Amino acid sequence: MSLKIEDMEKFMKGQMEYWRQVDESEGFDLESVSVPQGTTGLLPFDCERVKDHQPLLVRLYARLGLHRYNISKGTNFVFRHLKKYNQSMACLSSYYITLVACDPATPTSLVTFQVGVGEKAYGRLYVMCFCARLQGPPKKPFTALDVGAAVVDGGGLPLWPSDFSDRTRFHILEESELQNNDWVRLYLELALCANDRGISDDSVLSQLHILKVAIGLAEYWAQRVTKHSTFVYITFKGLARARVGELGEHVERKVIVRRIIDMDSGCLTLQGGFGFSIGEEAHEQRPMSRPEGEWPLTGPPTWLSEDVPPIQKSDLEGIRFLDWSK
Numbered sequence: 171m172s173l174k175i176e177d178m179e180k181f182m183k184g185q186m187e188y189w190r191q192v193d194e195s196e197g198f199d200l201e202s203v204s205v206p207q208g209t210t211g212l213l214p215f216d217c218e219r220v221k222d223h224q225p226l227l228v229r230l231y232a233r234l235g236l237h238r239y240n241i242s243k244g245t246n247f248v249f250r251h252l253k254k255y256n257q258s259m260a261c262l263s264s265y266y267i268t269l270v271a272c273d274p275a276t277p278t279s280l281v282t283f284q285v286g287v288g289e290k291a292y293g294r295l296y297v298m299c300f301c302a303r304l305q306g307p308p309k310k311p312f313t314a315l316d317v318g319a320a321v322v323d324g325g326g327l328p329l330w331p332s333d334f335s336d337r338t339r340f341h342i343l344e345e346s347e348l349q350n351n352d353w354v355r356l357y358l359e360l361a362l363c364a365n366d367r368g369i370s371d372d373s374v375l376s377q378l379h380i381l382k383v384a385i386g387l388a389e390y391w392a393q394r395v396t397k398h399s400t401f402v403y404i405t406f407k408g409l410a411r412a413r414v415g416e417l418g419e420h421v422e423r424k425v426i427v428r429r430i431i432d433m434d435s436g437c438l439t440l441q442g443g444f445g446f447s448i449g450e451e452a453h454e455q456r457p458m459s460r461p462e463g464e465w466p467l468t469g470p471p472t473w474l475s476e477d478v479p480p481i482q483k484s485d486l487e488g489i490r491f492l493d494w495s496k
Contacts, residue, residue: 181206197266198284200256210259212266217252224252226370230360232269235285235302237353238438241431247271250280262289268305295364295427295442327426327443328401334384343383354383357427358404361442377408377419402427
């Protein structure tokens with residue numbers, strides 16, 4: 171019995187020491203940290219040593235972190251490649267990503283970033299970027315493994331509006347604006363890949379063509395004036411197979427993405443819904459990237475809400491929601 175107690179004490183001490191080192195590194199630099207036997211810790215991936223290991227979803231999460239950094243700093247860094255990442259071993263994972271980026275004005279000057287992204291739902295887009303910074307000692311501490319610290323206000327997604335003629339609620343992006351705001355395409359790609367993880371390479375996404383983008387802005391005052399919430403309505407084509415609607419790349423499809431920025435914590439959260447709209451009936455649901463595995467559609471998710479609050483023209487003033495990524 172005493173041997174078992176000693177073994178348990180040794181195991182617990184190993185666990186405590188491992189997680190102490192993980193917290194000290196904030197989940198990013200774990201090369202020198204050994205994982206005790208029986209520990210469900212962070213799974214490391216060295217993307218520079220294994221050259222072909224650049225997973226699509228992780229790359230999208232890395233770009234989301236750069237997007238958050240560009241919003242907060244007014245910069246224009248673009249993603250180059252993954253260096254490494256650590257992933258928690260769970261259905262809803264947290265990713266601690268180290269990546270290389272550059273400013274297009276000086277493309278040969280490479281900069282290393284650290285990005286933290288946590289998944290909050292499976293099978294649909296609901297992710298939180300809780301860290302985006304230049305690599306180096308952190309300027310202020312954050313709880314690396316507690317991605318739920320920043321609370322979202324709990325609102326859902328709207329159904330697709332019957333029209334976008336109300337200019338007090340919607341702004342239609344011109345072609346020039348769309349070219350200057352590549353985060354719109356990032357949101358679309360994230361929504362599709364989170365919805366169907368069978369999309370694992372760029373060939374599917376390269377066929378997408380954005381037709382129309384409407385942006386609606388609403389600020390929520392229920393608790394504090396600390397969150398900016400933006401709804402992005404994207405119409406596109408180029409997806410041969412989809413969970414709802416007809417088959418074929420010619421079919422126009424719809425995605426709604428809600429972006430929430432917590433002005434206190436700086437966390438950026440995306441919620442996304444694909445394929446549900448007023449007046450559309452979907453009789454079957456299927457994976458987007460493979461022909462097998464069809465299953466019946468029981469109806470729109472319960473987290474879809476009926477409407478979103480109207481906005482006033484004054485709400486748009488002083489909020490640069492069109493060019494935050496510049």
